[in-house]
Amino acid sequence: MKALTLFDEIARLAGGIEAEDRHGVVRFFPCTTLSVGAVLVKPNEFEKVEQVANAAAIAKHRAKNSSSGLYIAKREAAIPEKAAI
Structure with missing residues (x-):
């Protein structure tokens, strides 16, 4: 559960973040566990x-x-x- 404190409130509520992957494609990444x-x-x-x-x-x-x-x-x-x- 400590890992969730590394994310801002918006990311925690969404369950993750949208970012570019290693191929430059924007996708959703769930919060780290x-x-x-x-x-x-x-x-x-x-x-x-x-x-x-x-x-x-x-x-x-x-x-x-x-x-x-x-x-x-x-x-x-x-x-x-x-x-x-």
């Missing part, structure tokens, strides 16, 4: 790097949808199956 999604990874928890990337993408998506803009994924340790009696 920051979202952080993190995954706590333990050694040997994932078999492939793609699995880590997928978990990070999910965490980022959840951060963007959270009110705080922060999401930390903690994977629970697997519970050993009960031994057959």
